[in-house]
Amino acid sequence: MTDSFDLSAHGISAKHILRNPSPAMLYEEAIRHDLGTTIADSGALIAYSGEKTGRSPKDKRVVRHPQSESNIWWGPVNFPLDEATFMINRERAKDYLNTLDRLYVIDAFAGWDPKYRMKVRVICSRAYHALFMHNMLIPPTDAELADFGEPDFVIYNAGRFPANRYTTGMTSRTSVDLSFELGELVILGTEYAGEMKKGVFTIMNYLMPARRVIDPVRPVGNRQDDALRRPEPAAHRRRRTLLERRRHLQRRRRLLRQGNLPVA
Numbered sequence: 559m560t561d562s563f564d565l566s567a568h569g570i571s572a573k574h575i576l577r578n579p580s581p582a583m584l585y586e587e588a589i590r591h592d593l594g595t596t597i598a599d600s601g602a603l604i605a606y607s608g609e610k611t612g613r614s615p616k617d618k619r620v621v622r623h624p625q626s627e628s629n630i631w632w633g634p635v636n637f638p639l640d641e642a643t644f645m646i647n648r649e650r651a652k653d654y655l656n657t658l659d660r661l662y663v664i665d666a667f668a669g670w671d672p673k674y675r676m677k678v679r680v681i682c683s684r685a686y687h688a689l690f691m692h693n694m695l696i697p698p699t700d701a702e703l704a705d706f707g708e709p710d711f712v713i714y715n716a717g718r719f720p721a722n723r724y725t726t727g728m729t730s731r732t733s734v735d736l737s738f739e740l741g742e743l744v745i746l747g748t749e750y751a752g753e754m755k756k757g758v759f760t761i762m763n764y765l766m767p768a769r770r771v772i773d774p775v776r777p778v779g780n781r782q783d784d785a786l787r788r789p790e791p792a793a794h795r796r797r798r799t800l801l802e803r804r805r806h807l808q809r810r811r812r813l814l815r816q817g818n819l820p821v822a
Contacts, residue, residue, distance in 0.1 A: 563663055568712065569652050570661070570681065577663040578703060579685075581692060584662075587685035591660065595686065599812075600805050605686035608718075610748040613756060614732045617748070619644075621737040629764070643727050644735050648744045651716035655683060662688035665706050666695035668758045674771055678758055679709035687715055690751040694758070711741045711761055713754050721746040738764060 563577040579587065585603055588595045595605045619639035620630060630636050655661060662682050669675035680691045691713075698706060720731035732747035736757060743757040766772045 565661070565663070565681065567708075568681065568714075570655050572656070572661045573659045575661045575663060576688075578665055578692075578697070579662065579688065581689060584685045584689040584692065587662075588689065592684060592686060599808075603686060603689060605684075606749075607751065608749040610732065610750040612750060613752055614730075614734065614748055614750075617730055617732040618734045619727065619736070621735070621739065623737070623739050626738045626764075629768075637727075639727055639735055641737070643725060644737055644740075644744065646725055647721060647733055647735050647746060648714060648742065650722065651714040651719070651744050651746055654716040654719035655681065655714065658683050664688050664691045664695065665703060665709065666692070666697050667702075668695055668711070668762055669766075670696065674766065674769065676710045676758075676762065676765070677706060677708075678711045678713070680713045680715065680754060682713070682715035682754075683718060684715075684749065687717075687749075687751050687754065691754055694755045709741075711743070711758065713743045713745070713757060715745045715754060717745045717747065717749040717753070719746060736760060 563575040565571065565575060576583075576587070585597070588603060588605060589597070592605060595603065598604050615635060616637075618635070619637045621641050621644045622630075622632075622638040623641065627638075632638055660683070662680075662685060664678075664680040664682075666678055666680075667675040668678050675696070678691075678695055680688065682688055682691075721728050721733035723729075723731060730747070733744070734746075734748065734753050734757070735744045736742075738761065741761070743754070743761075745753050745757075763772075
């Protein structure tokens with residue numbers, strides 16, 4: 559973990575920039591700096607996403623560009639956005655992030671195969687967002703992080719700051735804007751963490767068929783998140799199963815003590 563990471567290449571500066579902090583540190587950061595954040599009896603972090611408790615598909619926009627416009631199915635899901643408006647929203651996100659003393663950066667990989675994986679950089683203001691993407695993406699080794707270089711895809715998560723409703727093309731205070739050409743996602747007006755995952759999944763589903771890696775017609779299973787992560791090792795799967803059983807027994811004992819569960 560680095561506490562003095564330089565984001566000047568992205569036009570961002572902050573007194574404390576925590577790069578790839580451990581989950582334990584992100585728990586501590588969230589509890590200290592995010593009002594209302596706590597830990598469940600299962601050990602999971604409980605955080606609040608504000609007004610938005612799910613994705614905002616009607617507020618998602620894709621930059622219409624000559625290089626990619628013929629490859630995108632425009633309509634009620636993929637709303638077009640001009641490049642100038644994207645730049646205005648990106649500048650708005652950066653302006654907000656530059657007002658903060660504390661930022662989090664997650665540098666990690668989308669895709670397991672080194673031949674096809676994408677280097678993703680997440681820049682955000684909430685520890686819970688950083689923890690979410692730490693779980694979604696493949697964390698680099700120390701050597702890979704030292705040699706990470708420039709990312710292929712950057713997420714500017716300024717979700718606590720709203721979009722300007724009077725900016726051309728905006729229909730609300732929320733806007734999730736994607737540029738395939740710049741390899742950037744800008745989030746304004748929503749703190750729902752799933753927008754970041756969906757952005758990565760969208761760009762991977764755009765790039766991989768072009769590289770003949772996946773079939774764009776056939777769905778990639780029901781659990782889309784698995785397309786971003788590594789296969790779970792057998793030892794990890796066994797340990798997770800044991801933990802789930804232990805938690806289930808703990809819940810049953812607690813309910814028995816409270817008299818809310820009949821003894822079989």
